[in-house]
Amino acid sequence: MTHAPHIPVVGSRPQRPDGADKVTGRARYGADLSLPGMVWGAVLRSPHAHARILSIDTSAALALPGVLAVLTSADMAANFSADVAAGESHIDLQDMSRNVLAREKVLYHGHAVAAVAATSQRLAKEALKAIQVEYAPLPVVLDLDAAMHPDAPVLHPGMFTRGLPETPSVASNIASRLVMQKGNVDEGFAEAEVVMERTYTCASAHQGYIEPHACLASAGADGQIDLWCCTQGHFAVRSYTAALLGLDPASIRVTASEIGGGFGGKTTVYLEPLAVALSRKCGRPVKMQMSREEVFRATGPGSATRITVKVGARRDGTLIAMDALMEYEAGAFKGSPAGAGAMTIFTSYSAPHQRAVALDVVVNKPKVAAYRAPGAPQAAHATECLLNELAAELGIDPLDLRCRNAVTNGTPTVYGATLRNIGLQECLDAARVHPHWSAPLGPNQGRGLAVGFWFNHGAQSSASVHLVEGGKLLVQEGNPDIGGSRASMALMAADTLGIPYADVHPVVADTASVGYSDMTGGSRVTYATGYAVIEACRELVERLKSRAATVWGVEPSQVEWRDGVAIDGRDPSRSMSIAELAALSGRMDGPLSGQGSVNLKSAAPSFAVNIADVEVDPETGASRVLRFTAIQDAGRAIHPDFVEGQLQGGAVQGIGWALNEEYRFDANGVMENPGFLDYRMPVASDLPMIDTVIVEVPWPDHPFGVRGVGETPICAPIAAVASALNAAAGTTIREVPLSPPRVLAAIMAKD
């Protein structure tokens, strides 16, 4: 029997398995599920940005008809001994519990104070008004200088700066000071012929996912809990919820809904523990969903930053020393990505002397959450804009400056790793030959170039594969599909087994149906979860081979697996298809499946080069991105459409951050623009097409050569766009966003 050879599908662009559901509205997101007997939860939020909670009286609310349960921090544990490890970050439960529900103090406007469950959404909101909270307002701390002033009101009386040479004796709003260095920057600057130092700031920007947080919790009388929610990591939700409520994680079954965007913002919990606790109290399923205003006031955003960068170079452009002071706002609780920023800020460059000092500073604003390559876009904004300023100063082409100083394989980083198998030079080469780089510019137009870097992540993933009657394959994975990963899993499974893409059916399984998997984050899913799927498929192949061997009465080692078919090595005319082997399950050793569990310790670094053209209207300060080219090393693009989509989406988020997006607060710490009208994200008519170039320098530790893709795209755009705009306007604005009023003011100041 002859079989058609399998044509490899990795690298092709088939439709995604869940595509039809997504274009027809059938896909179910966080807020789309309802259950019989369901009631509604709502959250009371603080009207103060900083205040002591003196008392909370819920009796009037509980007495209202239709109100079934009220929750305050009194219902939660006050102290947590252990922290839980969670993917890329370490979670401080003490802080997390107080962010989910304020205890001693409220620390930002919009901070959750109490929650209710009632028989309708309307009644739940009415009940919130009946909760009496007595506050003693405290002075608010709203920016880095105010927070670090010696006389600043301290947000957390028990917080002492970590990372200082001597243990401090007074509490501080500086949670930690981290120093990353290699070489000796003082010596480096002494050698330099040119030294430049500049300070750059970025406003806080929200991840801006279109789907507000939502969940539905149902607690049974036996303590079993079902939780449905939109999250980047349902296993993390299980861990956090169990830890915060003192429950056994095995008793909580979390199902990840389809997720309407996350970008890092859905890697923590806000509503989920409240919904579970309310459901436990009232015995009914409880549904909760945030309004857009709540999303802005109480979730996300990325850190506001101030970064002072100093570079020392020779006149020929060779960089010798690079130094940075990186101050990151963490919001109300410690945990800004200042450290990650410090690890990325100079990693693209081979200057032998490097240092980055990172401060994590708390302020009375919502606690920041991970936002796509957390900490790196702000860091790249500083370094890349300064390098463009240096290039102009030295009369060197900005691309030549990068090529002269780009890191190569074998370069040690400030964080200890040595770079290997990187594709930075390939990305720079692609920029040089791209027609965009040499296209002419018109009046009031400028071009900006920037390099981006992100580590990417590996870590833990599980997957199971099961053969279905007829030889089709079911793939169970534990990572919510936020941008087409089902398709990538199916492609890798298809090529590993040698079966058609259409025969593979991937599902995102709940926490009771597949092994533990770290979050969809860190650009790790195609890499690590893909690896687990491949492992599971390989195990299945072994079982298929041994079944064929039994049928033929040969050793499994004598069976070859090729193109989805078992072939008898001694007599290649003898073969059995996957469907034929599957059909024997009932008569032989039962259903065939495979299991993959990985913990990938290595991370596949990725680099990007972005080119932006911006036009400025000198009369109004308004600007427009005319052309944008995103070049990035993907290792191997499993599904190029979705890789391009990541590059395009990251570019546009960066464009928004560069030009318009910012949290604006009044003097009391109240966000003034908590809606999409005033928090202005890019719309279709603001933008050109986003050109992409996928560079493929395979990562050797992955069977298909995959690197992570999702985060690197947002690292360089802010710097590329800001540099282009400054070139177009003849300005040197070092604050982001470069909104029209700011640009106009700079143009007027110059004239």
Add this chain to the structure above:
Amino acid sequence: MAIHVQTRVNGQATEFLCEADASALDVLRDTLGLTGSKEGCNSGDCGACSVLLDGTLVCACLVLGAELEGRELLTIEGVAPPGGLHPVQQKLLEHNAMQCGICIPGIVVAAKALLDRDPDPDETTVRFALAGNLCRCTGYDKIIRAVLDAAAAMREGAGVRA
């Protein structure tokens, strides 16, 4: 006081009770179980709830449920017959023009509204027609291409696929 409303939704005679201040989006999602229309903002700024009211593109979150009396509402669930796809849906699939997909129902409805009145839009026209539909994932590139491609396919005779 609940209001009794009689209307047509996706071609079906439909009646429901709603509070005076309930939006059409609340009615669709919570009363009628039509959850394809999404709530991204509830303030008319994201377009995730886009529907056609008597053929006109509106945000369901800005229309009252009570206003639907005697009207004809078309939602994402009704742009193609059961099991079928509108050319815009087909092309969005072929271009893999979605990542998370939450914006897509609104974009399908808004693009259909555009192509119903302008069968041959240029890129700029498509961009302005979709300017009320936020997508945070894609940067719009593939969505714009898919809609242009759908327009071309419709001009060549592709219809709603049953």
